[in-house]
Amino acid sequence: MTHSLLAVLDGLPALRPATPSTTRIGSRVPWNLDTLAVGIEDELIEIRVVALALPLPPILRKAEVALHAALKETRWEDAWLRLVVTDIDAAALTSLDHASDAGA
Numbered sequence: 128m129t130h131s132l133l134a135v136l137d138g139l140p141a142l143r144p145a146t147p148s149t150t151r152i153g154s155r156v157p158w159n160l161d162t163l164a165v166g167i168e169d170e171l172i173e174i175r176v177v178a179l180a181l182p183l184p185p186i187l188r189k190a191e192v193a194l195h196a197a198l199k200e201t202r203w204e205d206a207w208l209r210l211v212v213t214d215i216d217a218a219a220l221t222s223l224d225h226a227s228d229a230g231a
Contacts, residue, residue: 128167132165133162135194139186142178145175169202171206172206174208176190177213177214178215180222183212194210
């Protein structure tokens with residue numbers, strides 16, 4: 128299930144999994160570090176993300192719809208879905224600065 132959810136997230140260009148910063152040691156672990164961004168329990172699925180664009184509300188609504196679709200017909204179909212934005216990428220803020228400059 129984790130890999131299915133990460134595949135959905137990979138299809139959303141405005142979000143990426145929030146993972147620990149990679150170091151030389153971290154880059155040599157034998158598994159996909161993105162899996163650390165997903166927590167799955169019986170009644171709750173939590174996915175920690177970094178926002179790559181703004182505004183957040185429409186991006187998170189789109190992600191919620193796509194992720195719920197991936198949960199259909201699984202044992203987590205009725206689980207709560209929690210998206211936690213742990214950080215906002217600097218590029219998202221830069222694009223806002225340029226947009227406000229254009230309007231000035």
